[in-house]
Amino acid sequence: MHPNHRVRGTGGWLLLAAVTACLPAVAQRDPSGEWAPRFHEDQPERIPGPEIGDYLGLPITDAARLRGDSWDASLLTLPEHQCKPHPADYGPRGPANLRIWQEIDKATQQLIAYHTHISWQAPERTIWMDGRPHPPEYAAHTWQGFSTGKWEGDMLTVTTTHLKIGWIRRNGIPRSDRATLIEHWIRHENYLTLVSIVHDPVYLTEPFLRTTDWVMDADQQIAPYPCESVEEVERPVGAVPHHLPGTNTFLSEFPARYGLAPQAARGGAETMYPEYQLKLKAAGKSAPAR
Amino acid sequence: MAGLLLAAAGAFAQPAPNFDQMEVHVLPVQGNVSMLVGVGGNIAVQVGKDGVLLVDTGYAQTADKVYAAIRKITDKPIRYIIDTHVHPDHTGGNEKLAKLGSTITGGNVVGDIGQSAGQGAAVIAHENVLARMSAASPGQPAIPFDALPTDTFAGAIKNLYFNEEAVRILHVAAAHTDGDSMVYFRRSDVLATGDLFTPGNYPIIDLARGGNVQGIIAALNQIIGLSVPAEKQEGGTYIIPGHGRLCDQADVVEYRDMLTIIRDRVQASLQKGMTLEQVKASKPTFDYDPLYGASTGFWTTDQFVEAVYKSLSLKK
Numbered sequence: 001m002h003p004n005h006r007v008r009g010t011g012g013w014l015l016l017a018a019v020t021a022c023l024p025a026v027a028q029r030d031p032s033g034e035w036a037p038r039f040h041e042d043q044p045e046r047i048p049g050p051e052i053g054d055y056l057g058l059p060i061t062d063a064a065r066l067r068g069d070s071w072d073a074s075l076l077t078l079p080e081h082q083c084k085p086h087p088a089d090y091g092p093r094g095p096a097n098l099r100i101w102q103e104i105d106k107a108t109q110q111l112i113a114y115h116t117h118i119s120w121q122a123p124e125r126t127i128w129m130d131g132r133p134h135p136p137e138y139a140a141h142t143w144q145g146f147s148t149g150k151w152e153g154d155m156l157t158v159t160t161t162h163l164k165i166g167w168i169r170r171n172g173i174p175r176s177d178r179a180t181l182i183e184h185w186i187r188h189e190n191y192l193t194l195v196s197i198v199h200d201p202v203y204l205t206e207p208f209l210r211t212t213d214w215v216m217d218a219d220q221q222i223a224p225y226p227c228e229s230v231e232e233v234e235r236p237v238g239a240v241p242h243h244l245p246g247t248n249t250f251l252s253e254f255p256a257r258y259g260l261a262p263q264a265a266r267g268g269a270e271t272m273y274p275e276y277q278l279k280l281k282a283a284g285k286s287a288p289a290r
Numbered sequence: 291m292a293g294l295l296l297a298a299a300g301a302f303a304q305p306a307p308n309f310d311q312m313e314v315h316v317l318p319v320q321g322n323v324s325m326l327v328g329v330g331g332n333i334a335v336q337v338g339k340d341g342v343l344l345v346d347t348g349y350a351q352t353a354d355k356v357y358a359a360i361r362k363i364t365d366k367p368i369r370y371i372i373d374t375h376v377h378p379d380h381t382g383g384n385e386k387l388a389k390l391g392s393t394i395t396g397g398n399v400v401g402d403i404g405q406s407a408g409q410g411a412a413v414i415a416h417e418n419v420l421a422r423m424s425a426a427s428p429g430q431p432a433i434p435f436d437a438l439p440t441d442t443f444a445g446a447i448k449n450l451y452f453n454e455e456a457v458r459i460l461h462v463a464a465a466h467t468d469g470d471s472m473v474y475f476r477r478s479d480v481l482a483t484g485d486l487f488t489p490g491n492y493p494i495i496d497l498a499r500g501g502n503v504q505g506i507i508a509a510l511n512q513i514i515g516l517s518v519p520a521e522k523q524e525g526g527t528y529i530i531p532g533h534g535r536l537c538d539q540a541d542v543v544e545y546r547d548m549l550t551i552i553r554d555r556v557q558a559s560l561q562k563g564m565t566l567e568q569v570k571a572s573k574p575t576f577d578y579d580p581l582y583g584a585s586t587g588f589w590t591t592d593q594f595v596e597a598v599y600k601s602l603s604l605k606k
Contacts, residue, residue, distance in 0.1 A: 080539065084523045136317075138327045142524055165544050165581075238508070240550040245572075
């Protein structure tokens with residue numbers, strides 16, 4: 001992993017500040033269209049997938065860390081886990097060819113909602129733009145949650161609640177169903193930037209910010225993504241793969257492979273910030289020999 | 291759930307609910323079925339041309355509010371009440387709501403014993419619910435006769451056909467209690483689980499009434515087997531939990547995974563010969579406590595761990 005990937009999040013705040021400072025005061029920038037993803041940010045995590053025990057740059061709680069330590073990738077072979085789409089906060093991070101379109105009220109020609117479709121597992125979202133309230137607490141939670149949007153200058157700001165329990169990183173680091181997702185969709189001509197901020201009072205100690213980018217691709221064709229679960233591994237009914245605490249021998253592989261101080265791989269809010277590298281140096285906790 | 295407080299006052303310290311402030315909210319689910327929220331346990335309401343079927347009745351003190359909510363949905367009579375288990379936050383409204391309903395009768399029944407046979411809705415439950423409700427609880431007043439189930443079953447399944455759909459009552463042995471039932475509305479594709487599934491807290495294992503963590507895990511796996519999600523592992527079969535929000539299979543899977551992992555951790559500790567106090571000190575629920583745990587109230591994380599430990603310690 002490139003060292004720059006070790007400090008995820010901080011750059012995003014700076015980017016947001018820089019981007020918003022440059023916004024014109026008028027003109028909503030309709031994000032509708034076909035968008036092809038770019039993976040220059042966090043590519044190793046997003047495409048090959050994160051490594052076991054890589055919690056770098058994640059402002060996680062101790063509870064989230066234990067969830068990650070206990071997670072066994074074999075869980076995903078269970079039929080009931082196979083067809084899960086990424087939730088709204090993670091979907092844009094994957095193979096995310098993106099389509100955005102408007103829903104317009106015929107009579108008034110007012111914008112009711114934006115809809116989005118993402119290629120992997122084909123999740124679709126609705127971002128309500130008509131001022132409707134969020135559902136009551138006892139309403140069902142969904143993978144994509146319930147989203148409402150508003151314009152802030154030419155930036156579309158979206159608030160999402162009612163998310164199912166999901167994941168911050170695809171190696172078992174969870175995101176709770178009490179989280180709120182705040183997104184800023186920013187279009188600069190043929191470029192689209194999403195600034196995504198997860199607020200999770202359960203498994204995060206600080207808001208977690210990521211940025212993701214697309215380029216307009218008017219000729220993009222998104223294939224269907226049907227999913228049918230199958231029995232991949234014969235197991236006793238109800239078996240749930242996981243590691244008992246203290247038994248996950250894979251956790252040490254990630255810091256060893258990349259020459260990282262083991263405690264850095266454990267994540268936590270301080271690992272988001274550049275000062276953390278100075279702290280490691282000052283403490284003399286250099287990386288183990290590779 | 292909070293019914294444990296009422297049924298076993300003194301054993302739990304949570305203050306009594308403020309019934310005056312409770313409000314009934316109606317959430318249409320799908321097909322014939324709606325969910326009533328806010329008065330103790332969730333209540334499933336199936337409505338159609340034949341009348342009203344209720345799964346659970348909430349607290350006794352809020353039965354009037356439940357009846358008023360039903361009347362906003364339909365003017366048809368309450369014909370059936372199905373109790374998912376014995377606790378009074380699920381059965382408390384039996385007496386009043388059953389009296390406000392009527393049973394469909396005819397033929398020899400009415401001819402032989404008169405029109406009174408049709409008075410009151412039928413109350414269906416597993417026979418262990420009747421046995422538990424009939425048994426005296428120390429320090430508690432006897433449950434009124436009119437609140438008791440009128441129609442019990444002993445096996446694993448009892449079927450009804452009502453409002454043009456099959457209604458399957460599925461008994462689960464030794465789980466939340468020893469008298470638990472789930473109710474599956476087959477055409478509407480909605481499953482009411484009672485307290486076998488409570489997504490906002492660790493499951494309450496009422497050991498004194500025959501509960502066991504293994505039974506709850508078995509029930510959760512049965513729910514997963516019965517339910518079929520729609521596209522993208524979402525929707526399809528909707529699940530009304532005993533408490534908390536409307537759910538679907540994916541929510542049950544998350545909960546089943548949690549409970550299985552905790553069960554496995556406690557089991558591994560038992561196999562090492564650890565005592566209950568040692569198991570508690572090892573914090574086998576640590577990563578799930580922010581989601582499901584409680585340090586105060588009538589069902590704390592400590593009590594949950596103890597119930598899991600004791601469940602697994604029982605000789606088979």
